[in-house]
Every structure is written in structure tokens, then in C-alpha cells.
Amino acid sequence: MLKKSIINNLHSIVGEENALSDNAKLESFSVDDVLPEIVLSPNNVEQISEIMKVASKESLSVIPWGSGTKSALGNKPDRADIVISTKNLNRILEHGASDLVATTESGVTLKKFQSVLNKENQFLALDPPHVGRKATVGGIIATNDGGPERLRYGTLREFLIGLKVVRADGSVFKGGAKVVKNVAGYDLPKLYVGSLGTLGIIVEATFRLYPVPEYSETYIAGFSTLEDAHDAVMTLLNSDIVITSLEILNPELISFLAKRNDLDLIDNQYTLAIGIKNVEKAVKDQVSTVKTLCDQKGGKGKVISGGQEEKFWDDVRDFPWKLFKTARVVCKASVLITQIPKVLETVKRLSGENGIKTYISARAGNGILIISIKGEVSSMIESLNSLRAFVSSIGGHLILQEAPYEIKAGVSVWGDFGSGLGIMERIKFNFDPDNLLNPGRYIT
Amino acid sequence: MTTQHKSKSLSWKKKFRNRLIEIIGATGVISSDDELIAYECDALTGYRIKPIFVVLPNSAKEVSAVIKECHHENIPFVPRGAGTGLSGGALPTEEGIVISLSRMDKILDVDIPNQRVVVEPGVVNIWVTNAVSSSGYYYAPDPSSQIVCTIGGNVAENSGGVHCLKYGVTTNHVLGVEMVLPDGEIIEVGGKTLDHPGYDLTGLVVGSEGLLGIVTKVTLKIIKKPEDVKTLFASFDHIEDAGASVSGITARGVIPAGMEIMDSFCIRAVEETVGAGYPVDAGAILLVELDGPKAEVEAQMPLVEEVLKEHKANQIKVAKDAKERELFWKGRKSAFPAMGRISSDYYVQDGVIPRSKLAEVLGEIAELSKKYGLRVANVFHAGDGNLHPLVLYDSSKEGDLDKTLELSGEILQVCVDKGGSITGEHGVGHDKKRFLSLMFDENDLDAMNLIRCAFDVKGLCNPGKLFPTPRTCVEPGMKPFEEHPLQKAGLGEMY
Numbered sequence: 001m002l003k004k005s006i007i008n009n010l011h012s013i014v015g016e017e018n019a020l021s022d023n024a025k026l027e028s029f030s031v032d033d034v035l036p037e038i039v040l041s042p043n044n045v046e047q048i049s050e051i052m053k054v055a056s057k058e059s060l061s062v063i064p065w066g067s068g069t070k071s072a073l074g075n076k077p078d079r080a081d082i083v084i085s086t087k088n089l090n091r092i093l094e095h096g097a098s099d100l101v102a103t104t105e106s107g108v109t110l111k112k113f114q115s116v117l118n119k120e121n122q123f124l125a126l127d128p129p130h131v132g133r134k135a136t137v138g139g140i141i142a143t144n145d146g147g148p149e150r151l152r153y154g155t156l157r158e159f160l161i162g163l164k165v166v167r168a169d170g171s172v173f174k175g176g177a178k179v180v181k182n183v184a185g186y187d188l189p190k191l192y193v194g195s196l197g198t199l200g201i202i203v204e205a206t207f208r209l210y211p212v213p214e215y216s217e218t219y220i221a222g223f224s225t226l227e228d229a230h231d232a233v234m235t236l237l238n239s240d241i242v243i244t245s246l247e248i249l250n251p252e253l254i255s256f257l258a259k260r261n262d263l264d265l266i267d268n269q270y271t272l273a274i275g276i277k278n279v280e281k282a283v284k285d286q287v288s289t290v291k292t293l294c295d296q297k298g299g300k301g302k303v304i305s306g307g308q309e310e311k312f313w314d315d316v317r318d319f320p321w322k323l324f325k326t327a328r329v330v331c332k333a334s335v336l337i338t339q340i341p342k343v344l345e346t347v348k349r350l351s352g353e354n355g356i357k358t359y360i361s362a363r364a365g366n367g368i369l370i371i372s373i374k375g376e377v378s379s380m381i382e383s384l385n386s387l388r389a390f391v392s393s394i395g396g397h398l399i400l401q402e403a404p405y406e407i408k409a410g411v412s413v414w415g416d417f418g419s420g421l422g423i424m425e426r427i428k429f430n431f432d433p434d435n436l437l438n439p440g441r442y443i444t
Numbered sequence: 445m446t447t448q449h450k451s452k453s454l455s456w457k458k459k460f461r462n463r464l465i466e467i468i469g470a471t472g473v474i475s476s477d478d479e480l481i482a483y484e485c486d487a488l489t490g491y492r493i494k495p496i497f498v499v500l501p502n503s504a505k506e507v508s509a510v511i512k513e514c515h516h517e518n519i520p521f522v523p524r525g526a527g528t529g530l531s532g533g534a535l536p537t538e539e540g541i542v543i544s545l546s547r548m549d550k551i552l553d554v555d556i557p558n559q560r561v562v563v564e565p566g567v568v569n570i571w572v573t574n575a576v577s578s579s580g581y582y583y584a585p586d587p588s589s590q591i592v593c594t595i596g597g598n599v600a601e602n603s604g605g606v607h608c609l610k611y612g613v614t615t616n617h618v619l620g621v622e623m624v625l626p627d628g629e630i631i632e633v634g635g636k637t638l639d640h641p642g643y644d645l646t647g648l649v650v651g652s653e654g655l656l657g658i659v660t661k662v663t664l665k666i667i668k669k670p671e672d673v674k675t676l677f678a679s680f681d682h683i684e685d686a687g688a689s690v691s692g693i694t695a696r697g698v699i700p701a702g703m704e705i706m707d708s709f710c711i712r713a714v715e716e717t718v719g720a721g722y723p724v725d726a727g728a729i730l731l732v733e734l735d736g737p738k739a740e741v742e743a744q745m746p747l748v749e750e751v752l753k754e755h756k757a758n759q760i761k762v763a764k765d766a767k768e769r770e771l772f773w774k775g776r777k778s779a780f781p782a783m784g785r786i787s788s789d790y791y792v793q794d795g796v797i798p799r800s801k802l803a804e805v806l807g808e809i810a811e812l813s814k815k816y817g818l819r820v821a822n823v824f825h826a827g828d829g830n831l832h833p834l835v836l837y838d839s840s841k842e843g844d845l846d847k848t849l850e851l852s853g854e855i856l857q858v859c860v861d862k863g864g865s866i867t868g869e870h871g872v873g874h875d876k877k878r879f880l881s882l883m884f885d886e887n888d889l890d891a892m893n894l895i896r897c898a899f900d901v902k903g904l905c906n907p908g909k910l911f912p913t914p915r916t917c918v919e920p921g922m923k924p925f926e927e928h929p930l931q932k933a934g935l936g937e938m939y
Contacts, residue, residue, distance in 0.1 A: 098691040098800040099829075121697060144639075157647055158616055165891075173887040179796045180609075181828040182865035183602045183651050184872055184883055185910065186892045187615065190647025199643075211697035234557060238580070240671035242737055282739035334639040336558045367558075367637055396637050417642040419631040424643045426898035431891075443643065 002037045002081065006058055010082070013050045014042045018088065029083045031063060031441075032076035032405045036083040039065075043088045045164070045172060045203045052201070053170035055082060061439050062168075064197035066107065066139030069130035072328075072402040073143055074196055075413050078440030086138050089203060092116050094178075101161070101178055103206040106138025113137055122209045125153035127245075129318045138202045144194030147317045148245035148275065151365040153210065160189040162206035165199070168432040172203075180208045191427070196442040199431045213277035216244075217287045218309045221294045221301025222254070222269035229270040230341045232297040233364045236274065237337065239293065241286045243365065245275040247316060250344060250360040256323060261312045265301070270344075272299065272364070275313065316361055320372035320402070323359060329380055329403045333369040333387070335396035343369055346390045354379040367396075381410035388415055414442070452539060457496060460517065464499055464541075467509045472547070474498040483542050486527040486534040488875055490845075495522070495536035500547045504622060504630050504660035510543060511658065512628035520904045523654045525565065525597030528589040530792055531873030533600060533653050537907055543658060545596045551575055552661065560619070560636045561664045565596025569603075572664060581666040584611040587869070588777050595662050602651030604869035606702045606776065607733075609827035611667070613869070615650040622661035623649060626900035636663055648895060653871050654906040656899040670735035673701070674745055675769040678757035679726035683707050683822065685755045686728040687802030690826045692751040693732070694799070698744045703827035704731040704776050705802075709836075710823045713782035720775025721768075723759060730757075730826065731776055733769075779823040780834070787819070787836035789845075793852045794870040795859035799829040808858050809833055816851045818844075830868035831859070857882060872910045881912045893917070 011019050020026065020039040029039050042048045055062050060081035065071070067087075086107030095102040097120040104113055110124070110131050117123050127147035128140055135145070141163075146155045153159075162176035165188075175188025192202055223229035229248055236243060248270060249257065255267035265271065274290050276283050287303060294301060304312060315322060320330040335343055340362050351358045356375030362368070371387075373380055384407070388398040392415070400413045417424065421443075428435075428443045435444060452460075464473045474480060475497050484492040496519075501507045514521045520540035527534055536542050549566035556579045561572055569590040572583035586605035587593055593603070599621065604613040611617075620634025634646035649656055680686045686705050693700065706714065706729055711722045722729050732748055734741045745762075752760055763769035783790045797805050806822065809831075813820040821834040835852055837844040856866045860882045866872070872880055880889070889911065897917035899905070908914070 096798060096800065098695050099798040100694060154616065157644060158612060171887050173891040175891065177865045177883065179798055179829055179864050181604060181796050181830045181868040183869055184865050184867050185880060186895050187647055187651050188891060190644045193644055195643055240668055278737065278740050279743040281743060282737045285739045286737055332639065334637045336637055338557050368639060397640055399641055414641040418640065420633040420642060420645045423645060423898055427643060427895065430894040430898050
């Protein structure tokens with residue numbers, strides 16, 4: 001229990017109206033069933049800094065919180081005294097449309113941010129899941145979340161050019177700049193992408209933007225074998241077609257998606273979804289080439305566009321969360337592009353052996369597989385550990401993105417951090433010597 | 445100015461040299477004064493320091509063994525690639541050694557299907573593209589010095605080039621490194637696959653100017669050559685109009701592969717040297733390159749021409765074939781050397797501004813040029829707002845160099861005032877460390893120092909660079925901000 005004097009102190013910083021401490025309300029801020037003592041929603045950077053000074057003085061642990069859409073990522077926290085919600089850091093500070101940059105506070109939702117940028121026909125080139133569930137800019141940075149369009153645009157590290165952070169001791173610093181090209185000092189924004197709140201509380205971020213492409217179409221084609229589908233992938237990647245997103249969907253996933261999206265496809269096949277965004281003529285020309293290339297490998301498919309296309313990709317991005325309301329198990333495997341079929345085959349074998357059902361969307365041009373599984377807990381644990389062993393044996397990685405605690409108890413969330421771990425731990429120690437920020441969930 | 449080192453005894457040096465020879469062999473250790481001269485500076489030749497020795501290791505293991513020796517003896521070491529850096533990043537440290545990576549120049553792995561190339565740090569930038577070109581791929585970052593500069597140096601400086609508006613800089617194309625830490629430990633971060641668990645150390649190391657360790661292997665991403673490329677130049681009476689065209693083009697939703705501006709000084713110098721076909725009476729020219737799918741380039745070309753005409757372009761010339769396109773670029777790429785025809789000496793500045801401020805900043809630079817009575821030639825990567833004003837001076841004229849440096853410093857202040865940066869691609873190094881505080885306050889610099897200290901507690905790796913004032917590290921196990929015993933005793937100060 002927090003001492004009364006500390007609670008009073010925290011109340012005086014944010015105002016009582018911005019503090020929650022009754023158990024019923026705290027429930028929705030629990031992480032792996034660890035309940036915080038208090039949830040604070042500061043109004044500005046100065047208040048966050050004051051809270052961190054108190055936390056630092058009293059050795060209180062802090063969990064930074066956006067909308068909580070990725071709160072199941074990471075190990076079970078060692079402790080959770082305070083949750084700092086960024087929901088009141090909700091101002092978009094600057095949109096330099098002619099410079100293609102924008103600065104926002106971290107509690108702004110991606111949806112709101114995009115809608116403001118869209119007014120100038122620009123956007124943050126990021127298509128992560130949870131946008132409909134109010135994922136915030138800060139949370140997306142902290143978890144390095146992304147989606148299928150990373151093939152064309154890359155990940156957050158490519159767009160985050162500046163940021164402001166409150167450190168564990170309450171000091172505030174900025175890194176990077178507000179111009180797209182800058183090599184002055186260390187590239188601190190990159191360090192914070194995917195740092196899961198362990199190095200400070202991100203309060204402000206500056207991004208480089210892109211113009212919204214004029215037109216979009218997606219070609220979806222099923223193949224009679226995985227080999228044919230992957231041959232088509234390699235041909236597409238080796239062509240000069242500029243593809244925006246390229247996914248291999250396994251038969252289980254495409255049957256789910258086909259039904260939801262009136263796709264009328266043969267739904268027990270490995271299927272490719274190839275999205276192209278560009279000026280209209282370039283889209284039409286390239287989609288026609290894509291179709292020809294797929295035809296040569298026996299692919300049978302159809303072109304979708306407009307609202308149907310948008311909904312389809314929305315489903316691809318969010319499929320684990322659309323498939324399962326609770327107890328979701330989602331992992332991300334990263335391998336070489338050429339090794340994707342091996343992973344898909346291994347998953348298929350493990351699913352058969354362990355009696356689990358598996359849904360996969362593989363970012364075929366990046367070597368990333370988003371895998372969601374359903375089955376008995378013990379079977380899932382066994383499958384995940386076997387899959388990780390296989391992925392590691394071919395030089396890849398497997399991360400648990402979301403899972404109930406009973407799964408995390410049997411499967412390491414992060415796997416092997418590699419020989420850089422020592423440096424990571426020293427960075428964490430230098431920035432947060434008392435291990436107050438998200439203790440135990442990531443680098444400690 | 446050459447500084448002589450003093451304190452290490454001759455017998456110590458002899459012993460240390462023998463140790464280095466045991467590790468690398470006699471041909472890998474340079475110790476004669478004649479040969480050391482070549483390593484006194486990089487391309488920022490105004491500062492020179494003679495190192496004790498230069499070593500030329502052949503492998504990560506040898507680099508590690510040398511660094512362990514330095515760590516044990518508290519000898520600073522400075523990594524060096526081809527020495528083309530313009531900020532003094534490879535300037536030796538007094539009483540220190542230089543570790544030249546020039547012998548580690550092998551391309552280790554060319555993996556076309558996975559779009560990866562793994563190289564040693566001494567591999568020259570252009571070799572990478574040469575190795576994959578026949579398969580239709582290339583390595584995107586293309587600094588002007590790409591026929592000599594090395595990947596190791598590119599990683600240290602996070603080098604850019606003329607095509608980074610669309611394709612990004614070095615950091616966007618490096619997926620992992622093997623590096624030797626300042627205590628000699630060899631680690632691997634990132635690699636051929638994406639999304640490794642843990643902090644993005646690769647992102648930190650790229651652009652760290654050789655202060656975090658020595659990179660011994662680099663994994664690069666290669667990309668497919670575009671279907672179509674179109675290059676044009678437009679001439680203007682006034683450089684401000686060229687500047688305004690740039691944001692006009694991006695405002696139309698067009699992201700060209702590159703956009704470069706040259707002013708009348710440069711145009712004339714370049715024409716005399718290479719004859720790129722630029723109109724010599726123009727106030728400025730803007731070079732625009734579009735690439736991508738044919739239909740996209742064809743759709744965007746008229747938009748670009750429209751914007752250029754709106755901004756009073758006199759002549760718009762589209763390169764009719766690859767040969768003419770190369771000629772257009774040759775003009776741009778030879779702008780620096782061509783300056784030699786106009787002025788005996790010149791100083792290259794490197795600053796960044798938001799591209800929407802181009803026109804007004806060019807005006808301010810012209811004012812500064814008048815104020816100091818020195819000519820300033822402008823050539824720059826206009827698309828990303830990266831200016832390279834060349835201040836022309838005469839080193840034989842008393843006080844000219846001082847005035848030049850002062851003027852260049854004022855240009856940086858203008859860049860920062862407009863919300864920009866003191867360096868877009870040349871780095872801070874030795875040359876600009878005093879300007880870093882224009883952008884970053886004490887808290888910001890503290891955060892950077894925490895990074896350096898995580899890698900290099902002793903401060904031996906390329907010390908004296910980047911940070912405006914020397915900063916120490918707290919010792920492991922001690923809390924930052926707790927008073928160091930030396931501080932308590934009034935004997936030292938923590939920065």
C-alpha cells in the first residue's frame with residue numbers, strides 16, 4: 001500500500017480528478033494480473049516529471065500507459081505501484097505540411113493523428129493493429145508496432161526523427177530534431193523505438209510523413225501448393241514492381257478472412273495478398289503484371305479495391321484480435337525471406353502433432369510471421385517452444401506478443417537477446433538505476 | 445598545427461609496439477614518423493595530431509586483442525576508414541593509436557534472394573553496388589565520396605548522399621553489425637533477419653561517430669533498381685525561386701529520388717570543369733530526379749514541370765538518355781572540387797533546415813556573405829533541406845580563415861534558429877562539437893553521455909569528439925548523480 005502522504009503528494013501534482021485508486025477501476029490497468037496502487041493521468045510534461053521525482057525518491061515502480069492495447073506484451077512485471085496514463089497528453093503540436101513532418105504529444109491516438117495529417121493529404125506511414133481500439137502514438141513507439149505496409153515504408157525507426165522523454169529521475173530531455181536529415185549527436189529516437197517504457201516516458205514525438213498515395217488495389221490469389229505461392233513471392237520481390245504490402249496467409253486464416261470479406265476464394269489454400277498503392281495508372285499497370293506473374297505459378301485470384309480492400313487489410317492487421325476475444329496467444333517470428341516456407345511447414349507439422357489451430361499472416365517481403373494459436377495450454381506451450389527452437393536454429397527470432405500468464409510461465413517471452421544483452425542492461429541501468437520503469441517486463 | 449605527444453617513455457612505447465606486433469605482425473604496425481604523417485588528419489585538414497602508432501588489423505579478433513591492450517594500458521584509440529570524413533572524426537588523439545580498418549576489406553556474403561550483403565568495414569561504398577548490380581540491385585546510400593569512402597566510415601557518420609530524400613541514409617540500410625566494444629569484447633547486434641529482441645543497438649551505433657566501439661562487420665540491405673528514372677534540371681534567375689520549387693514539388697505529393705540546387709558560382713565552376721550543359725548565366729539550377737514504376741514517373745513529371753514553371757523556371761531540360769543523366773549528375777558531384785577553380789581555399793559547411801525555409805535562409809546566407817566580405821557558394825541537397833554552403837577564402841590572407849570559421853558558425857546558428865540541425869551528414873566530430881549545444885541542452889547531452897558510458901566507461905574510444913565539453917562516466921555500481929568521492933573532496937567536477 002502506498003503511504004497516505006505519498007498519495008496526497010501525487011494528488012497535489014495531478015489533481016484528485018486525475019487519479020484513480022479504487023480497485024474496481026484499477027482492474028482495467030492490470031498487467032498479467034498485477035494491479036497498480038494508483039493510476040495517474042497527468043496533464044502535461046511538468047506533472048510527469050514531478051511524479052517521476054516522487055517515484056524516484058520513494059522507489060516506486062511506474063508503468064507508462066497509452067491505451068493499454070499492448071499491455072500483454074512482455075514478462076509479468078515485478079512490481080506496479082503507479083500507472084502513468086498519457087491520455088491527457090492529447091495535443092497535436094505541429095504539422096509542417098510543406099516539410100512533411102509533424103510533432104505530437106504521445107497520448108494522441110494514431111487514428112486522431114492520421115485524421116489531422118490526412119487533411120493535408122499526408123500520413124504517418126504506419127499501419128499497426130489496434131488503431132480502432134485507440135492505440136496511442138506513444139504506445140506504438142514503445143512497442144515498435146507495425147503492419148503489412150512496412151514492406152514499402154519500413155518501421156517506426158525510419159520515421160521517428162525526434163522525441164522528448166521524461167527520465168526515471170524526472171529530468172526531461174529531447175533527442176533528434178524536427179528535420180528529416182540530422183546526424184547531430186547519438187540517434188536517441190531509435191533507442192526508444194521498442195524500448196517498452198523501460199528507459200523513460202515518451203511524451204512527445206516528431207515524425208517524417210509521406211503523401212497519401214492516390215490510389216490502391218489489392219490482388220488476392222490462392223495457390224495449390226505453398227511452394228507455388230512462395231515461388232510467386234520470390235518472382236514478385238525480384239521484379240521492379242513497387243509493392244506496398246505482400247502477405248502469405250495460411251489456409252486457416254484465409255478461410256476466416258474470406259468469410260468475413262465476401263471473397264469467394266478457394267479457402268483451403270495458401271493465399272497471397274498483394275497491395276499496391278500509387279498513382280492510379282501505375283497501380284493498374286502493376287496489378288496487371290502481378291496477376292500475370294501469379295497466373296504463371298497457377299495462382300487464381302481477384303482484385304479488390306475501395307471499401308472492401310480497406311476492410312480486408314484492417315482484418316489482416318488485427319486478425320488475432322478479431323478471431324479471439326480473450327486468452328489470445330500471438331507471436332511474431334522473424335526469419336530470412338527465403339525461409340518463410342520452412343517456418344510455415346514447421347507450424348503446420350506442430351499443429352498436427354499437438355492438436356492446435358494456427359492462423360498465420362506472413363510479411364513475405366520482410367521475413368516476419370504473425371502467428372496466432374488456439375488449443376490446450378500445454379499443447380500451445382510445447383508448440384511455441386518447439387517453434388522457437390526451430391526458428392533459432394535457422395538464425396531467426398520468436399517473440400511472444402500477447403499471451404495469458406499461464407503461457408508466459410512456460411515460454412520465454414523474448415527468447416535470446418544475444419551478445420548485446422550486457423550493453424542493453426548497462427543502458428537500462430544508466431537511465432534507470434533503481435529499475436523503476438516497467439521492472440521485469442523487458443530489459444532489467 | 446601538429447601536436448607532439450610527450451608523456452609516455454620511450455621504453456614503454458617500445459614494449460607497447462612489440463605487443464601490437466605480436467598481435468598483428470610487423471607489417472600491420474606503423475610507427476615511423478614519415479608514415480604516420482598520412483594519419484594525422486582526415487579530410488578536415490586544418491587539424492593535425494600525430495598518433496603514437498597506427499595499427500592495421502586483419503580481423504575482429506585482432507581488433508579485439510589490440511583494444512584489450514589499449515584498455516589495459518589506458519591508451520585511447522581512434523578508428524579510421526578511408527579518411528574522407530569532413531568533421532575530423534578520425535583525427536587522432538594525443539598519446540593514442542589509430543586503428544585503420546583498411547585491410548578488412550572483404551565482401552563476406554552476397555545474398556540476392558534475401559536482399560542482404562555482409563561486408564567488412566574497409567569495403568568501399570561503391571563496391572557493394574558493383575557486387576549486386578548485375579542482379580538488378582544496388583546499395584542506396586551514395587555519398588559524393590562513394591568511390592573511396594568505406595562502409596565502416598559510413599556507419600560511423602551515418603552518411604547520406606544525393607538520393608536520401610526518398611531512400612533514407614545509412615541507418616535505414618544497415619540491419620546489423622559485429623563490433624568490438626571499448627573493453628575488447630566482441631558482440632553482434634541485429635543481423636540479416638529483422639526485429640531482433642532487445643534495444644535497437646544497431647540504430648545507436650550507426651552515426652555514433654566511432655565513440656561506441658569499432659565495427660568489424662556490417663549487414664546491409666540492398667534494393668531493387670527502379671523500373672524508370674528521369675532526371676531534369678531547371679534554371680532560374682533567382683535561387684530563392686529554385687528553393688521555393690522544392691517544397692512546391694513535395695506539396696504536390698511527389699517525393700523525388702533527389703533534388704539538388706546549385707547557385708551561379710557553382711554552375712560556372714562546374715561548367716568550366718566538366719561541361720554538364722548547365723546554362724552559365726543562370727542564377728541557380730535545380731536538379732530533380734524521379735524514379736519508380738514507369739507509369740508513376742510519367743504521371744509525376746508533368747506535375748514537377750508545372751511547379752517549376754509556377755516558380756519562374758527559365759529552361760527545363762530533361763535528360764534524354766542515361767548518358768545525359770550521368771552528365772547532369774557529374775556536374776553536381778564535381779561541385780566541390782570545381783570550386784578550386786574559383787577560389788584557392790574553401791570551407792564546406794553542412795547544416796539542415798526545414799525545406800520550407802530554403803528561400804529565406806538563402807537570403808540570410810547572402811546577407812552574412814556581405815557582412816563578412818567573403819563569397820559563399822551554395823550547393824545542397826535541397827529535397828531534405830541539407831545545405832552545403834562553401835565559404836570561399838584565401839589562406840594566404842591574414843585573418844581570412846578566422847572570418848570564414850566565424851561566418852560558417854553563424855550559418856549554423858541560422859539553421860538551428862529555423863528549427864534545423866548543425867549537421868545533416870558530415871557529423872559533429874572534432875570540428876563542430878562546440879556547436880552541439882546550440883541544439884541540445886545539458887539534459888539532452890547527459891542522456892547522450894549515459895549511452896557513451898554504457899559502452900565506454902573509461903572514455904578511450906575516439907575521445908574528445910562530439911561532446912562540447914569532456915564528460916566523465918560514473919563508475920559501475922555507483923548511482924548516477926551521486927557525488928563521486930573526487931567531487932566530494934573538491935578535486936573533480938562531474939559533467
